[in-house]
Amino acid sequence: xxxLKELPFLERTSYRRRRLGDAARLLxxxxxxxxxxxxxxxxxxAGTTARSGLYLFGAWGxxxxxxxxxxxxxARIVRAEDGTGPEGD
Amino acid sequence: xxxxxVILGACVLxxxxxxxxxxxxxxxxxxGRARWLRGPVVYTLSMSIYCTAWTFYGAVGYAARxxxxxxxxxxxxxxxxxxxxxxxxxxxxxxxxxxxxxxxDLISSRFGKSxxxxxxxxxxxxxxxxxxxxxxxxxxxxxxxVFSDGPQAPDLNAIALWVAAxxxxxxxxxxxxxxxxxxxxxxxxxxxxxxxxxxLLALLAVGLFVVFTVxxxxxxxxxxxxxxxxxxxxxxxxxxxxxTFLAGAAFLCLxxxxxxxxxxxxxxxxxxTASWAFPLYLFAMSLFTLPIAAVGxxxxxxxxxxxxxxxxxxxxxxxxxxxxxxxxxxxxxxTSMVxxxxxxLATMISNHVVMPIWLRSGxxxxxxxxxxxxxxxxxxxxxxxxxxxxxxxxxxxxxGGEALAAIGLxxxxxxxxxxxxxxxxxxxxxxxRVGAALGLGLGxxxxxxxxxxxxxxxxxxxxxxASGPFGIDLLRPQALFGIGGVDPLLHALIWSLLFNTAGLxxxxxxxxxxxxxxxxxxxMVNVFRTKPGARGWQxxxxxxxxxxxxxxxxxxxxxxxxxxxxxxxxxxxxxYLPDPDQEFLEGLERELAGSVGGxxxxxxLGQITGGGSVSVEELMRVxxxxxxxxxxxxxxxxxxxxxxxxxxxxxxxxxxxxxxSVQKDAFLSQISxxxxxxxxxxxxxxxxxxxxxxxxxxxxxxxxxxxxQDEAERLTRLLDDLLDLSVLESGQVTLRIEEAxxxxxxxxxxxxxxxxxxxxxxxxxxxxxxxRTDPDRLAQxxxxxxxxxxxxxxxxxxxxxxxxxxxxxxxxxDFIDNGPGIPATEQQMIFEKFARGGDSRAAGGAGxxxxxxxxxxxxxxxxxxxxxxxxGAAFRVRVPLAxxxxxxxx
Numbered sequence: 001x002x003x004l005k006e007l008p009f010l011e012r013t014s015y016r017r018r019r020l021g022d023a024a025r026l027l028x029x030x031x032x033x034x035x036x037x038x039x040x041x042x043x044x045x046a047g048t049t050a051r052s053g054l055y056l057f058g059a060w061g062x063x064x065x066x067x068x069x070x071x072x073x074x075a076r077i078v079r080a081e082d083g084t085g086p087e088g089d
Numbered sequence: 090x091x092x093x094x095v096i097l098g099a100c101v102l103x104x105x106x107x108x109x110x111x112x113x114x115x116x117x118x119x120x121g122r123a124r125w126l127r128g129p130v131v132y133t134l135s136m137s138i139y140c141t142a143w144t145f146y147g148a149v150g151y152a153a154r155x156x157x158x159x160x161x162x163x164x165x166x167x168x169x170x171x172x173x174x175x176x177x178x179x180x181x182x183x184x185x186x187x188x189x190x191x192x193x194d195l196i197s198s199r200f201g202k203s204x205x206x207x208x209x210x211x212x213x214x215x216x217x218x219x220x221x222x223x224x225x226x227x228x229x230x231x232x233x234x235v236f237s238d239g240p241q242a243p244d245l246n247a248i249a250l251w252v253a254a255x256x257x258x259x260x261x262x263x264x265x266x267x268x269x270x271x272x273x274x275x276x277x278x279x280x281x282x283x284x285x286x287x288x289l290l291a292l293l294a295v296g297l298f299v300v301f302t303v304x305x306x307x308x309x310x311x312x313x314x315x316x317x318x319x320x321x322x323x324x325x326x327x328x329x330x331x332x333t334f335l336a337g338a339a340f341l342c343l344x345x346x347x348x349x350x351x352x353x354x355x356x357x358x359x360x361x362t363a364s365w366a367f368p369l370y371l372f373a374m375s376l377f378t379l380p381i382a383a384v385g386x387x388x389x390x391x392x393x394x395x396x397x398x399x400x401x402x403x404x405x406x407x408x409x410x411x412x413x414x415x416x417x418x419x420x421x422x423x424t425s426m427v428x429x430x431x432x433x434l435a436t437m438i439s440n441h442v443v444m445p446i447w448l449r450s451g452x453x454x455x456x457x458x459x460x461x462x463x464x465x466x467x468x469x470x471x472x473x474x475x476x477x478x479x480x481x482x483x484x485x486x487x488x489g490g491e492a493l494a495a496i497g498l499x500x501x502x503x504x505x506x507x508x509x510x511x512x513x514x515x516x517x518x519x520x521x522r523v524g525a526a527l528g529l530g531l532g533x534x535x536x537x538x539x540x541x542x543x544x545x546x547x548x549x550x551x552x553x554x555a556s557g558p559f560g561i562d563l564l565r566p567q568a569l570f571g572i573g574g575v576d577p578l579l580h581a582l583i584w585s586l587l588f589n590t591a592g593l594x595x596x597x598x599x600x601x602x603x604x605x606x607x608x609x610x611x612x613m614v615n616v617f618r619t620k621p622g623a624r625g626w627q628x629x630x631x632x633x634x635x636x637x638x639x640x641x642x643x644x645x646x647x648x649x650x651x652x653x654x655x656x657x658x659x660x661x662x663x664x665y666l667p668d669p670d671q672e673f674l675e676g677l678e679r680e681l682a683g684s685v686g687g688x689x690x691x692x693x694l695g696q697i698t699g700g701g702s703v704s705v706e707e708l709m710r711v712x713x714x715x716x717x718x719x720x721x722x723x724x725x726x727x728x729x730x731x732x733x734x735x736x737x738x739x740x741x742x743x744x745x746x747x748x749x750s751v752q753k754d755a756f757l758s759q760i761s762x763x764x765x766x767x768x769x770x771x772x773x774x775x776x777x778x779x780x781x782x783x784x785x786x787x788x789x790x791x792x793x794x795x796x797x798q799d800e801a802e803r804l805t806r807l808l809d810d811l812l813d814l815s816v817l818e819s820g821q822v823t824l825r826i827e828e829a830x831x832x833x834x835x836x837x838x839x840x841x842x843x844x845x846x847x848x849x850x851x852x853x854x855x856x857x858x859x860x861r862t863d864p865d866r867l868a869q870x871x872x873x874x875x876x877x878x879x880x881x882x883x884x885x886x887x888x889x890x891x892x893x894x895x896x897x898x899x900x901x902x903d904f905i906d907n908g909p910g911i912p913a914t915e916q917q918m919i920f921e922k923f924a925r926g927g928d929s930r931a932a933g934g935a936g937x938x939x940x941x942x943x944x945x946x947x948x949x950x951x952x953x954x955x956x957x958x959x960x961g962a963a964f965r966v967r968v969p970l971a972x973x974x975x976x977x978x979x
Contacts, residue, residue, distance in 0.1 A: 021174055028172030035164050035333060038157075039326045049156045049322040050314040053379050056160060060167065060372055067171045068365035074174065075361035 017077050024070050027063070034059040096236045096416065103417055104255060107280045107424075111263045114279030126275050127355040129362035135278050135349040136367050137285035138430075139166060139340060140374055141221070142228035142423035143497045145288060148375060150396035152382035156319040159378060161329060163371040165336025173364040177350065179515055180341070181360060183613050184351035188683040192347040192507060193437040196529075198687035199514035199613050200522035201606035207441035207686070209529050210507060214344045214437060215476070216541070217503035218430050220496040222480030223487065225423035226253060232419050235400050236412075249484055253477045256427050260477075264432040265469045277428060278353055284421035289373060291418025295399050296377020298411055299384050303402070310380045317383040331579045335498065338505035344433035345426065352433075427480070431473045438476075439468035440686030448692055461643050461693075465685055487545075499544050502582050506532035509590045513597070518610045522603070524596030532589030539566045540581035633666040639693065640677060643684050652680055749921060763807060767800035810937045817944035824948060828971045829864040831893060831900050832856035837864075838871035848879050849886065854893040858900045859971040866945045867968060870953070873938045874904045874964055881962065882908035898970055903956060905963040916955050942966075 038055060041047045114126055125131070144162060151159035169177065189195045193214065197207030229252050230245040263276040304310040314320065340346055354360075385398035393401060399419070403411040447464055509528050513520035543566050558564055567577050569584050602610065633653070640649035650665055656676065657667040667673050674694060681690035774793045778785070785793075816822050839850055860867070878889045884907060893902045911919060920943045939953075946953050949968060956963035 024174035025172065028168045028175070031164075031168045031171050035168070036330070038322075039324060039329060047322050047324075048315060049317075049319050049379070050311050052322050053157055053160075053314070054311075056157065057372070057376065060164070060368070063167065063171060064365050064368045064372060067368065071173075071361040071364045075358055078358055078361065 020070065020073055020077065024074060027067060027070065030066075031063045034063060093233075093237045096233065096413065099413055099417065100420060103420065104259075104424075107283065108259065108262075110283055111259070111276035111280040115263065115276035118275035126279055129356075129359040129366070131278060131282045132349075132354065132359040133363040133366040133370065134282040134285040135353060136346070136363060137288070137370060138281060138345055138349060138425045139343075140288065140371070140422055141426040141497075142225050142419050143221075144374070145292065145419050145422040146228055146232070146396050146399055147497065148378045149382045149385065149398045150394070152378050153319065153386055153395035153398070156322050157324070157379070158328065158332065160375060161332035162336045163375050165333045165338070166340040167368040167371060168333070169337045169340050170364050170367050173360045176341070176512075176515075177360055177364075178357065179616060180511075181351050181354050181357050182616050183515065185354070185357070186616060187609075187613070187687065188679045190352060190440060190683065190686050191433055191437045192342060192344050192511075193441050194682075194686045195347070195351075196507065196510050196514065196525065197441065198682075199609055200510075200520070200525050201603050201609060202687050202691040203522050203526075204441065204445045204692075206510075206522060206526055206529070207437075208445075209526065209533070210510075211434075211437040211441045213503060213506060213529070213533055214434060215479075216537075217500045218344065218434055219476070219479045219483050220487075221500045222427055222430060222477065223484035224496055225427050226480060226484045229420060229423045231394075231397065232400055232416055235397055235404070236416070246485065249481060252424075253481045256424060256431070257474050257477045259424075260428050260431045260435075260473050261470050264428070264435070264473065265466050274353070274432065277432065278349075281349075281425045281429065284425040285370075288418040288421045289370065291414045291421075292374055292377065292399070294411060295403060295415050296381060298406075298408065299381050299402060300377065303388070303406060304380065304384050310384070313387060314379060314383040317386050319383065319386070325576065327579050328576055331576075331582055332498070335501050335505055335582060338508045339501040342504045342507040342511060343501075344437065344504075345429040348429055348433040348436075427477070431476050434476050435469040435472035436686075438472040439465055440689050443468035443472075444685055444689040445692065448689065461639070461685075462645065465643070495544060498578055499540050502540055502578065502585070503533075503536050505582070506536055506585060506589055509586065509593045513593050514610070515613060517597075518607075518614045519597050520593060520610065521597045521600045522606055523600040524593045524598075527596035528589045528591070528593030531592040532585045535569075535585040535588055536581060538564075539569060539584060540577065543567060543577070633669050636669060636677065636694075637665065640681065643681055643693075652677065745917075748918060752918065752921065760807075764804065767804045771797050771800045810941065814937050814941050814944065817941065817948065822948060824863040824866065826861060826863055828859050828861055829867075830856075831858045831860055831902070831968070834860070834862075834864050834867050835871060835891065835893070835902070838868045838875060841868070841872050842875045842879070847887065848875070848882070849888045850875070850891065851888065852891045852893075855895060856893045858893075858895060860900060860968050861971040862949050862951075862968055866949065870942045870945055870966065871902075871904075873942050874966070877938060878904065878906045878908070878962070882906045884908055895970075896967070899951065899967045900970055902966045902968070903959075903963060904966070905956070905959045906961045908961045910957075910960070910962045911955065913957070916957065919955065920953070 035056070037059075038047060038052050041052075118126060148159045148162070151162075183189065184195065187195075187198055189198060193207045193210035196210050197203050200206050226249045230249045233248050234245055259280075260277075263280070264274055300307060300310045304313055341350075381398055381402065382395060385393075385395060385402050389395075389398065389401060389405065399415050400412055403409075403415060444465065447468075506529060509532070510520070510525040513528075514525065565573070567573065567580060569580070572580075575583075637649060637653050640652065643649070644652065653665045653667060656673050657664060660667050660670075660673075662668070678690050678694050681693060684690075685693070774797050778790065778793055778797075835852070835856060875889065878887065882889070888907045890905045891902060892905070893900060895901075920939050942953050946966065946968070951966065951968040953964060953966050956965045
């Protein structure tokens with residue numbers, strides 16, 4: 001009886017885990033977009049090195065912070081599964 | 090300016106400190122007390138070998154020439170690490186499950202443990218890394234030169250030689266002490282971690298000094314950058330994208346990065362930490378690059394080398410201690426890169442070049458009698474010396490000029506040629522050895538022709554550069570296929586990777602992989618789904634003792650014996666010699682692969698077991714087994730579902746039986762009561778008749794005799810019912826089947842019940858139907874139902890509706906009364922024998938009526954069912970029609 005009762009709870013966890021994995025997969029795409037954006041204003045000569053540098057380092061820092069938040073949770077999940085669980089896709 | 094001797098002394102002291110740290114770490118590790126050495130922080134710091142002297146000094150120079158473009162070198166790796174969940178995690182899992190020892194080993198193992206591919210990647214790595222090592226030597230000597238402006242100019246070449254020699258000794262001492270089964274080098278990793286901290290702190294110190302002391306604060310720095318020659322950002326979109334990609338690709342493929350990322354990784358979870366910590370490290374490393382460059386450009390005299398601003402700016406401000414710190418940071422960057430690169434290359438050379446040649450050329454019994462272990466270690470030591478010698482030679486030959494500075498990106502582009510084979514191998518099961526070799530070969534060729542050779546002053550004759558070889562314009566190195574005017578690096582990168590990928594795809598699509606390739610491909614691509622370890626061996630008649638002798642020569646006696654012992658225990662055997670079954674051979678091969686590489690380990694085992702490697706049939710058998718297991722589990726699942734169903738049915742049956750048993754007990758006591766009541770009155774009245782023979786008046790006598798007769802009839806009826814039911818149930822009843830009108834049977838039944846009680850009977854519906862039935866028995870059923878209504882319908886004006894209609898090939902007759910009905914709990918039971926609804930006292934019957942009805946209708950081919958929800962008790966009787974009427978109805 002009890003495994004049946006626990007099932008919805010487990011489902012929820014693995015659902016969250018997969019979405020977290022999706023976020024981790026999308027993060028480099030976000031990074032790519034952020035790092036390519038300066039090309040838009042730099043190509044018409046509007047951007048100065050100092051301003052663009054400020055933007056670039058800001059975006060870089062934000063990406064690191066996001067990665068920190070996601071990886072922390074992912075690491076906790078991976079630890080709970082002890083790295084032996086099947087791939088959750 | 091500090092004296093040159095001070096610099097030299099600091100340098101030697103620092104090197105000695107690194108030796109001590111490495112030595113202590115090794116000792117801790119041997120005693121098993123170096124857990125923190127394998128923690129995520131050290132893992133992250135060890136990645137810092139990505140930041141070589143080229144980035145330590147050169148990034149500022151780069152920024153001074155091209156502004157923000159220097160950042161691309163760090164943005165690429167940032168993207169790779171931030172996306173660790175997709176790529177790096179898989180790479181590390183594959184590396185750990187297959188005991189991969191180098192990037193060449195990865196490619197070789199993935200494509201069927203191919204020596205050709207291993208050798209090709211090794212060659213590429215050596216060609217691309219040697220100039221890079223030369224670059225490190227150059228940066229160290231240049232930084233020395235900064236401090237040696239005095240009269241006694243030292244011999245810079247001698248310094249380069251000494252540095253190279255020192256690095257070789259360090260690498261040999263801590264990199265090849267033992268043939269580690271996991272290829273982890275704790276001493277070296279510890280030293281690198283320290284160097285990582287030193288170079289970060291040094292750069293941050295210089296940066297903070299420049300921003301806050303020299304420039305006068307962040308806002309002022311911002312203004313200085315805006316006023317500097319690099320104020321306007323002249324971005325080249327192609328280079329921006331290309332360099333970011335290139336840096337990311339190199340981060341994955343560089344032998345030294347692969348070494349620290351995959352080989353030295355002790356826990357997959359460290360990647361989670363590194364995924365943000367290493368980008369943060371890179372962020373910090375490059376934060377002050379632009380300010381240093383801008384301030385340097387403004388303050389240093391015209392013509393000063395911007396590559397050395399990190400050193401010369403503090404010197405110009407008379408900050409000698411800071412300059413010394415910066416020098417040590419640069420020294421750290423150079424040395425850590427060279428050490429790890431030398432180890433990685435030496436492992437590749439020994440596993441993919443020396444060992445295969447030695448295995449092939451040695452006598453047949455060399456594995457058992459020869460000393461494999463020493464051969465491998467000696468090969469690595471010689472390789473390390475050779476690599477550093479090559480680097481030094483390259484440094485001397487190239488003259489250490491500007492040409493060398495450009496070599497960093499050229500080297501990256503060469504190493505990036507591994508990327509298609511790596512990604513294809515990890516994510517596409519269809520990638521084959523031929524495809525990988527074709528792609529790698531094409532990429533290497535184009536890279537060499539368009540980028541590497543032209544990078545030498547004397548690499549290609551001027552005529553070839555201008556108009557192509559033999560005047561073939563289409564093959565001009567920097568304008569392949571006549572498309573010129575592109576940045577040479579971008580030009581080479583695009584064409585080489587394009588042809589590389591095309592070669593891989595086309596080659597793979599057109600060829601058929603060997604069984605071993607398919608096994609390895611499945612094991613790597615599906616590394617998260619399957620257990621590690623593909624089946625690579627058939628059981629052969631190999632002597633376990635021979636295997637032990639060989640393993641001892643590679644792993645060392647203690648470790649080899651431990652491996653064999655645990656395998657024997659797993660098999661349930663005593664002693665050191667397990668049965669050489671498939672599982673054991675695979676495990677042993679993985680152990681050996683950790684020391685000498687996958688291809689070599691495979692070949693070694695192949696020699697001893699007589700080449701009993703996997704065949705297509707074996708592969709099919711494996712697949713077959715899997716299919717069987719899947720089928721078996723599906724069958725099991727079906728069976729368990731079936732069992733669950735049966736269990737439910739059984740439970741229901743059991744409940745029914747329990748209820749029946751209770752009812753039967755109740756019935757038995759009831760029937761004995763029913764039988765005893767008439768018997769008692771018969772006995773007492775017959776006694777009265779006998780004893781009072783003379784005194785009784787005739788009237789009373791007649792009354793008593795009447796009672797006796799009534800009671801006897803009641804007894805007879807009860808016994809008749811019981812008999813009737815048992816005859817019906819046993820199937821011995823004889824039916825007189827004939828055709829009859831439903832209306833007639835109903836009339837008869839109602840007539841028979843007439844006068845029994847005050848029940849109003851309403852008939853409706855079509856009753857003129859010809860039935861094929863036994864009219865007497867059917868009438869019995871109807872009588873029973875009407876009587877039942879009379880007995881149980883306890884209302885003031887009981888009413889019974891009899892509705893008949895045609896339904897398919899049967900007549901349906903409903904008997905619906907206006908009484909209280911039958912509770913749902915009892916509806917299931919009323920057709921059972923001995924069952925009796927509600928208050929049994931009121932019934933006066935034995936509870937056999939409905940059971941008899943059901944039996945009769947069953948014999949007649951009809952049915953009776955309780956009809957719930959009709960406002961009272963309702964029964965539906967179905968009786969088959971006569972053949973003629975069926976047709977008429979249809």
